[in-house]
Amino acid sequence: MAKNAKQRTDIQIAICGSAGDGTIAAGDILKQAMAKAGYNVIAFDVYPPEIRGFGKCIARARITSEQVYSLKSESDCLVSLDDSHAIPHVPEVCKYGTVIYEDTPMSEMAEGTHISSHLASAQLPYGVAFREISERVTSSARSRNIVAVGYLAGLYDMPAEIFHQVIGRKFSGKPKELTDSVLSAFDAGFQTGAETFRLHFDRIGASRSKSKQSDLVMMSGNAATVRGCLDAGIDTFFGYPITPATTIMEMLAREMPKRGARLLQTEDEISAIAATLGAGYAGARAATATSGPGLALMSEMMGLGAMAELPAVAFVSQRGGPSTGMPTKTEQSDLNLAVFGVAGDGQRIILAPTNVEGCYKCAGKAFEMAEKYQTPVIVLLDLYLSNRYEAVELPVENPFSENCSKPVKKKPGKTKYSRFKLTSDGISPRAIPGDEDCMHTVTGLEHNEQGRPNDQPEIHQIMSAKRHEKLLTAVKHPGITISKRFGDKGKVDVGILGWGSTFGEILEAMIEARKEGIRCSAMKVVMLSPLPLGPIHAFMDDCGEVLVPELNYEAQFAALVTGATGRPVHRLNRVTGTPMRVREILAEIRRLAGQTEMIAAE
Amino acid sequence: MAKNAKQRTDIQIAICGSAGDGTIAAGDILKQAMAKAGYNVIAFDVYPPEIRGFGKCIARARITSEQVYSLKSESDCLVSLDDSHAIPHVPEVCKYGTVIYEDTPMSEMAEGTHISSHLASAQLPYGVAFREISERVTSSARSRNIVAVGYLAGLYDMPAEIFHQVIGRKFSGKPKELTDSVLSAFDAGFQTGAETFRLHFDRIGASRSKSKQSDLVMMSGNAATVRGCLDAGIDTFFGYPITPATTIMEMLAREMPKRGARLLQTEDEISAIAATLGAGYAGARAATATSGPGLALMSEMMGLGAMAELPAVAFVSQRGGPSTGMPTKTEQSDLNLAVFGVAGDGQRIILAPTNVEGCYKCAGKAFEMAEKYQTPVIVLLDLYLSNRYEAVELPVENPFSENCSKPVKKKPGKTKYSRFKLTSDGISPRAIPGDEDCMHTVTGLEHNEQGRPNDQPEIHQIMSAKRHEKLLTAVKHPGITISKRFGDKGKVDVGILGWGSTFGEILEAMIEARKEGIRCSAMKVVMLSPLPLGPIHAFMDDCGEVLVPELNYEAQFAALVTGATGRPVHRLNRVTGTPMRVREILAEIRRLAGQTEMIAAE
Amino acid sequence: MMNIHQPVYLEDKLEEVESSGKLAYRSQTLPTWCPGCGYFSIVEGVSKAMTDLGLNQKDTVCVSGIGCASRFPFFMNTFGFHSLHGRALPVATGIKVANDDLTVIVVGGDGDAFAIGGAHIPHAARRNIDITYILFDNGVYGLTKGQTSPTSIVGFKTTTTPYLNVDQPLNPLMMLLSYGASWVAQAYAGEPHHLTEMIEAAVAHRGFSYLHVLSPCVTFDKTSMTYKNLGMTVRPLPGDHDTSDFAAAMAAAQNTDLPQLGVYFAKERPTLADGLNEIAARAEATV
Amino acid sequence: MMNIHQPVYLEDKLEEVESSGKLAYRSQTLPTWCPGCGYFSIVEGVSKAMTDLGLNQKDTVCVSGIGCASRFPFFMNTFGFHSLHGRALPVATGIKVANDDLTVIVVGGDGDAFAIGGAHIPHAARRNIDITYILFDNGVYGLTKGQTSPTSIVGFKTTTTPYLNVDQPLNPLMMLLSYGASWVAQAYAGEPHHLTEMIEAAVAHRGFSYLHVLSPCVTFDKTSMTYKNLGMTVRPLPGDHDTSDFAAAMAAAQNTDLPQLGVYFAKERPTLADGLNEIAARAEATV
Numbered sequence A, B: 001m002a003k004n005a006k007q008r009t010d011i012q013i014a015i016c017g018s019a020g021d022g023t024i025a026a027g028d029i030l031k032q033a034m035a036k037a038g039y040n041v042i043a044f045d046v047y048p049p050e051i052r053g054f055g056k057c058i059a060r061a062r063i064t065s066e067q068v069y070s071l072k073s074e075s076d077c078l079v080s081l082d083d084s085h086a087i088p089h090v091p092e093v094c095k096y097g098t099v100i101y102e103d104t105p106m107s108e109m110a111e112g113t114h115i116s117s118h119l120a121s122a123q124l125p126y127g128v129a130f131r132e133i134s135e136r137v138t139s140s141a142r143s144r145n146i147v148a149v150g151y152l153a154g155l156y157d158m159p160a161e162i163f164h165q166v167i168g169r170k171f172s173g174k175p176k177e178l179t180d181s182v183l184s185a186f187d188a189g190f191q192t193g194a195e196t197f198r199l200h201f202d203r204i205g206a207s208r209s210k211s212k213q214s215d216l217v218m219m220s221g222n223a224a225t226v227r228g229c230l231d232a233g234i235d236t237f238f239g240y241p242i243t244p245a246t247t248i249m250e251m252l253a254r255e256m257p258k259r260g261a262r263l264l265q266t267e268d269e270i271s272a273i274a275a276t277l278g279a280g281y282a283g284a285r286a287a288t289a290t291s292g293p294g295l296a297l298m299s300e301m302m303g304l305g306a307m308a309e310l311p312a313v314a315f316v317s318q319r320g321g322p323s324t325g326m327p328t329k330t331e332q333s334d335l336n337l338a339v340f341g342v343a344g345d346g347q348r349i350i351l352a353p354t355n356v357e358g359c360y361k362c363a364g365k366a367f368e369m370a371e372k373y374q375t376p377v378i379v380l381l382d383l384y385l386s387n388r389y390e391a392v393e394l395p396v397e398n399p400f401s402e403n404c405s406k407p408v409k410k411k412p413g414k415t416k417y418s419r420f421k422l423t424s425d426g427i428s429p430r431a432i433p434g435d436e437d438c439m440h441t442v443t444g445l446e447h448n449e450q451g452r453p454n455d456q457p458e459i460h461q462i463m464s465a466k467r468h469e470k471l472l473t474a475v476k477h478p479g480i481t482i483s484k485r486f487g488d489k490g491k492v493d494v495g496i497l498g499w500g501s502t503f504g505e506i507l508e509a510m511i512e513a514r515k516e517g518i519r520c521s522a523m524k525v526v527m528l529s530p531l532p533l534g535p536i537h538a539f540m541d542d543c544g545e546v547l548v549p550e551l552n553y554e555a556q557f558a559a560l561v562t563g564a565t566g567r568p569v570h571r572l573n574r575v576t577g578t579p580m581r582v583r584e585i586l587a588e589i590r591r592l593a594g595q596t597e598m599i600a601a602e
Numbered sequence C, D: 001m002m003n004i005h006q007p008v009y010l011e012d013k014l015e016e017v018e019s020s021g022k023l024a025y026r027s028q029t030l031p032t033w034c035p036g037c038g039y040f041s042i043v044e045g046v047s048k049a050m051t052d053l054g055l056n057q058k059d060t061v062c063v064s065g066i067g068c069a070s071r072f073p074f075f076m077n078t079f080g081f082h083s084l085h086g087r088a089l090p091v092a093t094g095i096k097v098a099n100d101d102l103t104v105i106v107v108g109g110d111g112d113a114f115a116i117g118g119a120h121i122p123h124a125a126r127r128n129i130d131i132t133y134i135l136f137d138n139g140v141y142g143l144t145k146g147q148t149s150p151t152s153i154v155g156f157k158t159t160t161t162p163y164l165n166v167d168q169p170l171n172p173l174m175m176l177l178s179y180g181a182s183w184v185a186q187a188y189a190g191e192p193h194h195l196t197e198m199i200e201a202a203v204a205h206r207g208f209s210y211l212h213v214l215s216p217c218v219t220f221d222k223t224s225m226t227y228k229n230l231g232m233t234v235r236p237l238p239g240d241h242d243t244s245d246f247a248a249a250m251a252a253a254q255n256t257d258l259p260q261l262g263v264y265f266a267k268e269r270p271t272l273a274d275g276l277n278e279i280a281a282r283a284e285a286t287v
Ligand SMILES: Cc1ncc(C[n+]2csc(CCOP(=O)(O)OP(=O)(O)O)c2C)c(N)n1
Pocket: A240, A241, A242, A243, A269, A293, A294, A297, A324, C066, C067, C068, C069, C070, C085, C108, C109, C110, C111, C112, C113, C136, C138, C140, C141, C142, C143, C144, C149
């Protein structure tokens, strides 16, 4: 069947099974192949907090020809590898959507336990004998998941060739017989799928840009973060494992030693940040990564970083809180801790990327900023961003500067070096151990320009100002988008202000709202501290109503923005451990648009 | 000379010397005696961060017949025990104020090093031979400071009798010869003072209420905190030393064992709060005390307290920050950390007393609240409040309830106990180890009503709501002032919103402003989380302009209030390690009052 | 001492267990551990020990940090406190100081104890707090999916040491002895009867008792502390080992190649509660 | 070894010092310690050792936590990092991992090290990070004005133990040995020549060297670790003490009543940097 090249593609596939079914692996092959085929792909996996057991796994991938910004709350296709887990997800399949399931259950099933009896009338059932096919071609049931992927590919007319490449790469290093057996499972599934009778909307449309195929890389937010670190020339990493940040350290552990950079798993998060500051003091580009509980432990050290004006980068991937909370669920509730969780007036820089490409940018730029502004920089991710896959184009040329340090210009032996010299921009020339004639001691005590402890009233006042004012220049740091407005220009009925991973859903909702004729625009704020107040004020000036949707209970960003601008906003909050839904945001936009009109009519 | 009984008293005396001069001890005798004599006294000592050396000490005491709320920025009298330290403080002596100094320096002094050459023309010099007198009557120069106190008492017609009592008590347990020698030094000083020619304004006026003398106790904020703990029936205290909170633990270490209560100096602040939560879990009234750096370390544990709904009281006395900062200087910059310094949506209760009596009340009530609302309660003090002395009247009857726990009403063996039962006010009946049939496990993981780990979307949403909503009822907790308005009622030009130790200066400035005819009122906010939004909104509704003076750089309370109310305020910030000045606040009130008028006139 | 190299599952022994009364101490929640995990033997051993010692569930508190091991309290039908990573000991200290009458059993993993929690152990030990600390040592971080731990051997390949671990592991037994722990022993999850014996003795000891349990992580360790390797190397302490001889205990603890099971050291000395009571008595005398 | 029971002040020896070149290593800031504090001998000893070893100031970093002891870096004219209470070792780890070429000297008090910083010592020791750790043990919290510390003896009266301390003190030497420190020694502030010798040897050792210095706090301890008491009890390690004999070191460390001065244990083994280089080599091999 010929591919309809004119058709736009926007299809979301969910594969659901239990931990042992190879659900995540199946999803991985699908998303890698489709990205390789030139589609835009956004994917996100959900898995249980326990190491094992029969917890539910879902791999979701949205495959599109145009740029999109988030997963959809409805999927076009659900593949069930375990009906008991998949049944609750049948309602998430859209009208005329497809449900693919195992047609040969191992034993007879109790009534109602088979998924086919749970479909809505407009959903299309495709029963397939995954197990049987797997057993037939590989003499084992273990490749059921691959058969399912093959079936899917066949059903949707996906390019089998590219799947072969992806499977080949995934199994490279494994015995050839294994790879061959997996490939034959795929082919058997593909053939079955291709031969199945289907309606036209089951076919996949064109990819975005056949020509650019090779530039699109399928990558998770954490992987992009790692790439950013490597491209920025990270020298040392000290970390302690914690979900969902662990994979950053794990990937760096493989890559850094290849470049002579050094990584150490420390005894806890306090040591991780302490060593990071120590390394930064000694001149290294140094980073750590953690989640909310770890950041809480780092709070005291972060304050030292601010006071002693030391560079350090901390990647903080948020999960459900408070406390140990929900380690494998997403949330945006560590904003308060990141922005305010420090003793004293200890402001530092906070960056929060909104998508996978942003993770790369923010990671690299964080090292530049830490070095330039001589302060800890927190890059605030969340589980939904860390583990989300997107097809991204990484820049061909390394976009990060090698050295952003303000150099010491000193006639040797002439004047005594002052580590904390007062300058017009608050940034003092920085020397590091080994530099001739620049000996000094850094301290968490208040200190004078030489770094000597000093608690005179004038000193504290002027040094507090220095430490804060230098940060204000960071909102103009070159080569990074600190904030950006999308959608309608000029006056709008509703403006949506967003941050972090939720901004994808915000953009989608804004686009929908505009389609409905609502004057609407959205602004993403990437630097959360110091806030880019100029652009935010300008944006708010243009908006009839401002909506701030975020994944936390306390409306943390809303309160932050209002506290800084003195302007009230509408809050939209959700704490379910799952991403915000586009339709929730849209409903709120509609409500506010109506409200503005009413006010205007009064 | 007869005492002028009709004269109002308002005199502030500053004694300044180096660490070895007995400066603080001299100030202590003065304030104790004057409080005993029935005067209102507010006193505050400043000392250096080093253990020893020749750092500057200043003991200031304001002695009044009417109620006042803060120290004055100008003193009426300066006693110098060391000119090199005292000279910079000469300008703080008011017009026609008194400067008393040593007239027999040990060696000849370089020009300009003697204080007498630094006085303004309207300041009155009194040179006294402290050393000589001390050597004459005690055959040692060591009692110079006592001679100075005696001189002061004689000069101002203070009641020598009461000074004798105070000195007697201070030296009780010491050899009688020592006490006698000190008393004779006092008497010699007193006689010299009484015989000195002086102008009428050097005399002290009437005390407030001769009849009530015995009820007024001179007490520091930390001592009042300790009394609050004891009266509330504290069972356990776990702490780690840190300035300016250490003395809370030190006083409790003496008092608690007498009542069979238990105190342990732990290995760090993390253990202190962990043990406090453990003890709270086991049913004890448990507390800890620390400063900003320690609170930063406690951040993760505090989140566990919020999630597992455990009672704990933490006294946090702020000092200059960030980081180690200025350990012996005051500041109000740990507000952000106290309110927001927790991973996830981990709101807890924050109380901030504004004076010494408030320390007592908040301390006791904190135990009630921790128990009733099943959550950590932070009592936010600061160095200026912890170390400030005021003459306070403690209630005759213990004002604190013995038990505020919501009891478990359960037919034994009938229903299974649910530790986190959903109730209308969010508070679940709480059982403790030892309670029959109530076994359960508390956890920092999100959990269902039984306390079992559960990360289902609905559970997290409903449990987050439960944990937050129960706190809302705390703003109506009986027997404690959560917020209070002072000054003009109804519409005013300027309203001042304040918290913590700075509220004394705010009140004084407000009173001055009203004298100048500015319509003005002030509101103190004692509960900083959750904020009493009703009264704050009502207050702001009445105010033309709202001013928030506080001792930090980032305008933390101002941003908090604006974030919560959506209303802009004027900020007045100072980071010098010293208290806010009444005249600074007053100047700002005047400016704003003018501004409002201008706006009204437009 | 038997040589069983496979753990015993609760499920396998359901009948035996039901008639023994041990189930009273087990919550309705089935352990979420991987089949074959050594930890099953420990939960089984604690239940058995509680039955044998006749402990009352309502007067027992199981305290833990975070990790696979630390899930333990959820599987017991006693009071429980699943606290934070590394903080089980200070929480237990608070509980015990607040109420002397409770039996407090603390559990945790090797990372929980010797990495993030390392500051707390010396103080619980020197103060001789009357609690039992059962350390589940699998030489790896289980819950976070297989990183190196302070007890991982040199050459161990994990996700954070893809080019093999180079750090010399800690020696927990020597450390606890040097801290002044008043009771120190070692057991092995593959020898459940001896393990149960040790748990009973640990709980019975008045003061701080430390029981180190070697326990394979079948999911993230296929090469190092496996049932196979441990089964071939563990052996009982010599019959003539003198538990009052500190130097002998230290010497035995040094032999990590052939881990020896049994009580290394035992000594009665005043507990923290004794000390606090002494303080109260002195304070009263001054009133 | 001489028996001097009073510390030597820099001021007393100004001439001698000026001609020795040691002043190059001293900053212009005079120590803010109390006259008579044992710490003066240590700053003097380090300056002397640096001269003798010919260390370059610009390649030396002194790292500390918080406490009287931790004020040390301000008094040296080297690079310095006055960090947070308890965190000197992890900060030093970061510095050393970032730049192998630096000489890193870590100092701290007994509370800084064994109370709040207790989790970090085992790991710095087992990893054999090539730094020198000089522990200023005065058995009390100096900077916060006299509270009990982890090395305070039983019966010590402080502001937090007004009814006398009841907690058994820790034994730092035994602890460090049990952690696998590759060089462990003890000195006494009252014996400055031996102290200087020990500092030199500590800095010279390749790997983690731990030097425990007994140092009286003249302000907050009038009864326990005084010059008088220490002067009467300290003695050198026996002449035949074998620094390669771990058991002998442990045995010597147990004798806390009569503290012995000298090198307890010394052993060359690969440092952390060696390990990290090994990792890099293995990684390159896979590229
Ligand atoms: C403060 C903090 N840091 C990190 C984590 C993540 N974490 C959970 S368990 C664990 C280690 C588990 O290893 P171990 O203590 O040996 O227990 P095991 O799982 O092997 O039984 C880590 C690092 C956390 N929960 N909290």
